[in-house]
Amino acid sequence: MIPKGNIVAATLVGLIMAGITGFILLVIAISWFSNAPFGLANAPAQPIAFPHTAHAGSVDDGGLGMECEFCHRNVTKGDSATVPALQQCWYCHQKVSGGDEEAQAEIDKLVTAYSDGVPVNWERVHRLPDHVRFVHEAHIRHFTMGDTPETQLEVKEVCTVCHGEVAKMEEVQPKQFQSLKMGTCLDCHRKYDVPTDCTICHK
Amino acid sequence: MVIKIEHKWGMVVDLDKCTGCNGCVVACQAENNLPINTKDLFMQKRAFEWIRIERYWEGEFPNVKARYLPVMCQHCGNAPCEPVCPVYATYHNDQGLNVQVYNRCVGTRYCINNCTYQVRFFNFWEPTWPERLQNQLNPDVTVRTRGITEKCTFCVQRIRRAEITVERRERTKLNDKTMAARNFMPACVQACPTNALMFGDQNNQEDKIHGYFEELHNHEGHSDSRGYRILEEIGTDPSVIYLKKVDQFKMEHSESHG
The missing domain is CATH 1.20.5 (Single alpha-helices involved in coiled-coils or other helix-helix interfaces)
Structure with a gap:
């Protein structure tokens, strides 16, 4: 009881x-x-399935071996890498067709969007907080024009330092190669003896 | 150990040229994402500007002279605001700037109370803008939230932009020449219609403001020049020099005889 x-x-x-x-x-x-960076969900679905493997993947893997900066043109010129204008996609894809029906359907979406003049709302995958200034161009300059072999890379090798082997990713995952948190930035800044003053990154 | 300081930014304000037009105030507001000071905010005494024009009247009625004093953060060498921050959100960086790190700030307001010049401001409210102004926010500057302190940065985002641009285009470090050639300066300096504000590097021998600082440091207290710093007697070592207004009545008098 x-x-x-x-x-x-x-x-x-x-x-x-x-x-x-x-x-x-x-x-x-x-x-x-919910989505990254806080959630565990996968990358948000893009309106058009864009396979990085087919474009930037090496020729041996069935890709075209394109350079990153061929599409992300601003990456060697300015702050953000930028997603290319639809016209640039269309410029090739008015001639280049997809390998199979599934791929062709995605390309058709693109061609229709271009001819209708409707912008494609790509979902942003990597997003830094509002109080951080990150200049892609300065980092690429550091890794391509340095004195040591470590800092004399090709541009597409520099991209992999933070973004991983995007050329081998079917879709870019939000949980990526580097966490892109402040520790990641600081580790590298200390390694290469770059200033770590707050105002270098924080604005 | 000798720490090599490449730059030490400073400003010279020529009060003889200042007309009190408030151009710098508006430019600063636009550049640095400051909320609009509405009537409500003024009534609550919560309105703030990072650079303000203080106005003084001198003399009795028919012979009144208006004196203007633009006051921004003085970026003191011995800043009273820095040691009181419990979270190290405000500190002195190696370029002589008094930096406020917004994402570290917890809003104790100790720094505001300890600031001699009243140039630190607390966000008592979430800043809002009319919808038509939201697209004019500067992407290079954080939009501060409620509950943190903010202040003039000498437009550090423009300095960083200048450094990157100069390094990219000319493969040299930022110096006075390249800075002038590319026309980099804080927003208030750029907006000043009479060029009353001058911005530069105190450490650079060739800089236009270097001479003023040199003179001030060499003849402390006994200088014949017009340069002085506000409240420098309390030992804050500000980085902003004010040039005394030349009395116009005397000038006209001597000119008519000369």
Whole structure:
């Protein structure tokens, strides 16, 4: 026979435990379905499935071996790498067709969007916080024009330092090669003896 | 150990040229994403500008002279705001700038209370803009949130931009010549219609502002020049020099005789 008081206490403890478990489950559920960088979900689906493997992948892997900066043209000139204008995609794809029907369907989407003049709303995958200034051009300059072999890379090799081997990714994942948190930046800045003053990155 | 300082930014304000037009105030507001100072904010005494024009009247009625004093963050060498920050959100960087790191700031407001010049401001409200102005926000400057302190940065985003541009185009470090050639300066300096504000590197021998600082440091307190720094007697070592206004009545008098 359990005294009455213990039953009340046990019920209370049980309710609290249930509440805590429910809360944890809720947090997991929310993070499971929300996108990076906080969530665990995959990269957001792009309006047109763009395979980096087919474009930038090496010729041996069935790609075209294109340079990163052929499409992300601003990467050697300015702050952001930029997604190319639709016209640039269309310029090749008015002639180049997809290998199979599935690929052709995606290219058709692109050609239709271009001829209708409707912009494609690409989903942004990598996003830095608002208070960070990151200049792609300066980093590429550092890694291509340095004195040591480590800093005399090709442009497309420089991209892999932070973004990983995008040429081998079917779609770019938000959980990528580097976490792109402040520690990542600082490790590298210290390694190459670059200033680590706050105002170098924070604006 | 001798720390080599490449730049030490400074400013010279020629009060003789200042007409009190408030151009610098507006330019700063636009450049640095400052919220619009509405009537409500003024009534609450929550309106702020990173650079303000202080106006003083001198003399009695018919012979009144208006004196203007643009006051921005003085980027003190011995800044009173820095040691009081518990989270190291404000510190002195190696270019002589007094830096406010917004994402570190927790809003204790100690620095505001300790600032001699009243040039640090607290965001009591979430800053808002009319919808038609939201696209004019400067992407190079953080939009500060409620609950943190902010202040003049000497437009550090423009200095960084200048450094990167000069290194890319000319493969040299930023210096006075390249800075002038590419026309890099803080927004207030750029906007000043009478060129009353001058911005430059105190350490650079060839810089146009170097002479003023040289003179001030060499003849401390006994200088014949017009240069002075506001409240320098309390030892804050500001990086902004003000050039005394030349009395116009005397000038006209001597000119008519000469």
